[in-house]
Amino acid sequence: MADAAVTTESRTVEVRKPVLGKNAQLAAQNREFFQSRRLTVLNMVSSPGSGKTAILQRTIKDLTGRVRIGVVVGDLQTDNDARRLRESGAPAVQITTGTTCHLDAEMVAKAMSGLSLDQLDLLVIENVGNLVCPASYDLGEGFRVAVLSVTEGEDKPLKYPVIFKTAHVVLVNKSDIAEVVGFNRELALDNLHRITPDARIFEVSAKTGAGMEHWYAYLEKRIAQQRAI
Amino acid sequence: MADAAVTTESRTVEVRKPVLGKNAQLAAQNREFFQSRRLTVLNMVSSPGSGKTAILQRTIKDLTGRVRIGVVVGDLQTDNDARRLRESGAPAVQITTGTTCHLDAEMVAKAMSGLSLDQLDLLVIENVGNLVCPASYDLGEGFRVAVLSVTEGEDKPLKYPVIFKTAHVVLVNKSDIAEVVGFNRELALDNLHRITPDARIFEVSAKTGAGMEHWYAYLEKRIAQQRAI
Numbered sequence: 272m273a274d275a276a277v278t279t280e281s282r283t284v285e286v287r288k289p290v291l292g293k294n295a296q297l298a299a300q301n302r303e304f305f306q307s308r309r310l311t312v313l314n315m316v317s318s319p320g321s322g323k324t325a326i327l328q329r330t331i332k333d334l335t336g337r338v339r340i341g342v343v344v345g346d347l348q349t350d351n352d353a354r355r356l357r358e359s360g361a362p363a364v365q366i367t368t369g370t371t372c373h374l375d376a377e378m379v380a381k382a383m384s385g386l387s388l389d390q391l392d393l394l395v396i397e398n399v400g401n402l403v404c405p406a407s408y409d410l411g412e413g414f415r416v417a418v419l420s421v422t423e424g425e426d427k428p429l430k431y432p433v434i435f436k437t438a439h440v441v442l443v444n445k446s447d448i449a450e451v452v453g454f455n456r457e458l459a460l461d462n463l464h465r466i467t468p469d470a471r472i473f474e475v476s477a478k479t480g481a482g483m484e485h486w487y488a489y490l491e492k493r494i495a496q497q498r499a500i
Numbered sequence: 501m502a503d504a505a506v507t508t509e510s511r512t513v514e515v516r517k518p519v520l521g522k523n524a525q526l527a528a529q530n531r532e533f534f535q536s537r538r539l540t541v542l543n544m545v546s547s548p549g550s551g552k553t554a555i556l557q558r559t560i561k562d563l564t565g566r567v568r569i570g571v572v573v574g575d576l577q578t579d580n581d582a583r584r585l586r587e588s589g590a591p592a593v594q595i596t597t598g599t600t601c602h603l604d605a606e607m608v609a610k611a612m613s614g615l616s617l618d619q620l621d622l623l624v625i626e627n628v629g630n631l632v633c634p635a636s637y638d639l640g641e642g643f644r645v646a647v648l649s650v651t652e653g654e655d656k657p658l659k660y661p662v663i664f665k666t667a668h669v670v671l672v673n674k675s676d677i678a679e680v681v682g683f684n685r686e687l688a689l690d691n692l693h694r695i696t697p698d699a700r701i702f703e704v705s706a707k708t709g710a711g712m713e714h715w716y717a718y719l720e721k722r723i724a725q726q727r728a729i
Contacts, residue, residue: 347662
């Protein structure tokens with residue numbers, strides 16, 4: 272429905288711009304709030320089932336004692352992910368969006384009140400699993416991380432360009448089964464470079480931990496930079 | 501944006517209902533048109549990368565000489581899928597939706613003009629890869645097929661209930677790598693039965709062909725029923 276226009280009796284109402292205009296204002300407020308606290312904030316987007324929560328679980332555990340992480344997580348239904356993340360040791364707030372296919376800045380602003388932000392180094396916003404809608408909604412984050420699983424096919428950056436174009440980091444996940452699923456690594460990386468030439472790409476496996484240390488080093492660098500501003 | 505309401509100066513415009521109302525009318529027209537031709541039409545929905553196109557490629561090849569299949573396929577960008585499907589021997593029309601996260605009845609009505617429907621037994625509408633938006637948009641199809649890949653996790657029916665509730669058939673795909681990815685088959689089937697108790701479930705692998713014959717038998721039965729009406 273992103274570009275939809277509604278024709279009623281005698282007038283056409285443009286839907287998308289007012290919604291996004293209001294969201295942009297609230298996102299700017301979130302951003303200012305985060306920056307005033309020198310808090311590093313990332314917005315994590317991907318298809319359903321690409322492994323966002325598994326990556327976060329491993330990141331939280333492996334960085335225990337080094338980085339204090341809190342999570343706001345969005346799903347249509349269930350609080351499964353928030354429960355999984357709390358079991359890994361991080362405070363986590365679940366947003367259930369009902370039929371809405373993305374988080375927006377207002378939902379994030381409300382959810383933040385459930386976290387003690389002063390006790391965090393990093394706030395992760397795990398978006399609804401969707402390669403379309405979340406692309407258009409700024410949440411006020413410092414940077415955006417897209418996850419692409421090797422099981423999804425090498426062509427996904429070409430077919431869903433907006434979400435990959437707006438990503439500062441791409442985590443290519445499930446590298447442990449790349450061979451089994453016949454993943455063409457060169458083609459996938461070529462497609463990513465074409466669509467998002469400036470993004471940092473890390474090939475990882477949340478399951479085995481392979482490649483995760485580069486992702487952690489990147490995160491710690493961003494947190495240090497944010498503190499030094 | 502599914503439930504979004506736009507507040508402008510002095511009034512609130514409910515977005516969703518008029519859009520869906522218009523779509524329902526056009527979907528009813530499509531449905532009447534398909535039924536007048538006794539054409540079997542299915543709407544295929546899933547996450548990005550779950551294997552919709554691979555399932556169709558194999559179905560088209562394996563049913564050559566038995567079922568004449570045409571495809572309307574939706575993606576945000578690229579005509580990769582239509583090209584893949586044509587190589588498998590089926591006429592295929594690509595719809596590129598830009599930033600819109602689903603097909604609608606009007607897009608399908610326009611795209612149909614690119615196919616010789618009189619020469620088809622089955623029209624497949626392959627929707628945009630998305631587990632949220634396509635759920636709310638009737639295209640006028642006879643039945644809806646959801647694909648769930650074993651790599652996506654057992655909890656997806658619980659987290660995206662609307663799309664699974666509206667499915668008449670669920671194809672659990674990539675069964676050949678179920679063991680490698682640690683797929684908990686019983687849990688996934690339990691979750692599917694909870695959310696969509698009446699759906700027919702077929703466990704398949706588009707790669708190896710395992711289980712596909714049950715899916716083909718089901719398709720041929722539906723086509724025969726539609727012809728007999």
